[in-house]
Amino acid sequence: MSEVGPPESDSEALLQVRDLCKYFDNESGLLAGVQLDDEFPYVSRSASDVRAVDGVSFDIKEGETLGLVGESGCGKSTLARTVLRLLEPTSGSVYFQGEDLAALSGEPLRRKRKDMQMIFQDPQSSLDPRMKVGPIVEEPMKAHGMLDEEGREARAKELLEKVGLDPQHYNRYPHAFSGGQRQRVNLARALSVNPDFIVCDEPVSALDVSIQAQVLNTMEELQEEFDLTYLFIAHDLSVIRHISDRVAVMYLGNLVELADKEELFENPKHPYTEALLDAIPVPDPRSGGRKELLSGDVPSPIDPPSGCRFRTRCPRLIQPESYDMPEDTWRNVVKFQRAVKRRAFEETDPDALRNRYFDGAVPGGDAGTLLDEALGHIERDEWDDAEGILTERFADESVCATTDPAYEVESDRSDGRHYAACHLRRDEAIAAAVDEAALDGAARPGRPEADD
């Protein structure tokens, strides 16, 4: 990668995002970050940033749709807005058509923005109710000095037709349209300035399921006709599956997996992606419907876990090398550690807890001694001490806690790259003869192969 200028590995990339970070100052909220002090003036502030996007890299090729999926609050919208420079990045870079957006400001940035449009979730609030849809569609053209009045009207009518609306409705107000139709008006408005790239932030989430597919189909047709590239954000995997060519999975400010769509859905490599896929409702009621997603809450982006951010909820946390427990015993230790952390039970009797959580698979050796110590603390009502032992000596010693995972593995179902930020994939990455940099934790989606 060259020192200045975009990475040169992928000539097809329209957008190249590198190590992008966006932190919010948490002190802006009322009393947020306020801590009590022992000394006068009793109250002090601690600067604790919300790490909404934390080191994200990926490419989007010209003409493709990259789906971005993840639970609410994982940073999808922040990522999208930071990519478009609607939010100022904390660090990292975004190259659009080979140009560093961070180097642009003022008029050149404004001109560039014409090529990068955004569509939001709520078609209701993103349309001015006092304006007729014709002028709404014309507004961006006007702002960028495109065409004369007559030309803009003709183009607006043409676009209304292209997005599946009646051009005769040019003079109607937004309230006369349904939700799906309003989102089509938004599409026409975004298209009016002839962009190359559209960020679609949950564009169909507010629509009825029956309408969603129709709008998605129109978006696909428009992509073909206008040579568009999409970054498509959704929390609904069926929507992502419908529209995407490749899919990126986000968790707590990080990308955890990125692969071609079929590959990701058929051959997920990250336990978080597996959990998301398992949680897709199953239509057959006899199969039990939606499976349980994941235990535990999403940790705070102010103080995210070290190493793999998913490790505190991961059902496959890796056993520290210093122990040699059978797998089911290790799973019991993890289950118990998490239950103690959540204060999930009131029982304090060590034998009762051994029976409840270990059911015969109790660790021996050093691990057994540590467990006995923790159980002793619980018996004496010293919960913090018990949690400290279990967390520091078991969970925090896992490679998942000590090292940032980043691997590229072979794709089973496509020729494309498959990025998975999970240490379980280390052996696969080695087998796939990924370069040494990947094993140092340097592999990132979108990062070029080492060229030095």
Ligand SMILES: Nc1ncnc2c1ncn2[C@@H]1O[C@H](COP(=O)(O)OP(=O)(O)OP(=O)(O)O)[C@@H](O)[C@H]1O
């Ligand atoms: N202006 C802000 N100030 C402080 N924190 C913020 C701000 N905007 C977002 N956040 C926080 O950043 C994190 C990511 O939020 P973001 O809205 O990007 O997530 P999301 O995945 O798009 O969620 P959703 O699907 O609910 O919109 C959240 O913890 C959110 O509370």
